Amino acid sequence: MKILLIEDDLDLGNGVRIALANQGMDAVWVRTLDDARRHLETGGCDLVLLDLGLPDGDGLTLLSYIRRVRQGMPVLILSARDALSDRLRGLDSGADDYLVKPFELAELLSRVRALARRSFGFDGEALAVRGLALHAPTRRVSVQGAAVELTASEYELLKMLMMRAGRVVTRRSLEEQALPGSQSGSNTLDVHMANLRRKIGDGYVRTVRGVGYVIDQPGSE
Known part of the structure; x- marks a missing residue:
């Protein structure tokens, strides 16, 4: 799963990126709204982790853009804004979830997996559709239980x-x-x-x- 991480804090951003990679998730980390928009326009991702307080503006403006161009894209806000009004504003603006900083990486990973399950039926390990199965940690693919060898x-x-x-x-x-x-x-x-x-x-x-x-x-x- 490809994740776009938008976070300007160096320590937090690097920690989240490493935690995602350790779970087999492919994370692209950017630190500004401009870089995030550029990646969304030219690259692809399955899920967005969005900080709100960014050097070049409010992350909610990017959330509005995402909802215009990619309505079904799962978005999880990561923010130090912990007031109820801030959380409600983020969710009402189109975020699928809201996690207040500081947070435990284990909780972040759990919420990412939950969003992936709701959006893609993906639990971080296995996907299955009508007898076709894909196991991400081992990269094994099978059809009706029979293994299938695929190129990368x-x-x-x-x-x-x-x-x-x-x-x-x-x-x-x-x-x-x-x-x-x-x-x-x-x-x-x-x-x-x-x-x-x-x-x-x-x-x-x-x-x-x-x-x-x-x-x-x-x-x-």
């Missing part, structure tokens, strides 16, 4: 699709996050996707023409 690129593509099961993932997002270095407009993604489909079998990955790909949830059309 195929694994990253499958993980992105499973974490967003039921939602279309655009070609651009897949290329930028799962296939860094590939050229937009090339057939690299199509080749990897064809190989992935061949290995996991038909009926899992659906093409949305002109947009991208999706793994449908049970009961969806």
Whole structure:
């Protein structure tokens, strides 16, 4: 899971980044609103950890931007503002959760996992959709209990699709996050996707023409 950490405090930011990495989460750490917006526009992430008191402005302005362009993006506010009015303002502005500083890293990790479960069905270790399973710590993939061997690129593509099961993932997002270095407009993604489909079998990955790909949830059309 890719996490965008927006925190200007050096000690706290580095501590959170290390804690996330130790849990197998890929964290990008930025310290300003400008850098955060730039990353959101050019890179990809699955969840945002947002400090409010940043050097170049209030984090709530970035939260408003996220809600305009990525309505479903999970956002957890990390802030020293502990008044009830501040917490209510953050939640009413669109945050999914609010954690007051100082906090224990164990509680932060627990809340991140809870958000991931609610948003993606991801518990930090395993994903499963209609008999297709992916175990993040071991990078093992199986179909109906039978192990499937994937390349690193195929694994990253499958993980992105499973974490967003039921939602279309655009070609651009897949290329930028799962296939860094590939050229937009090339057939690299199509080749990897064809190989992935061949290995996991038909009926899992659906093409949305002109947009991208999706793994449908049970009961969806």
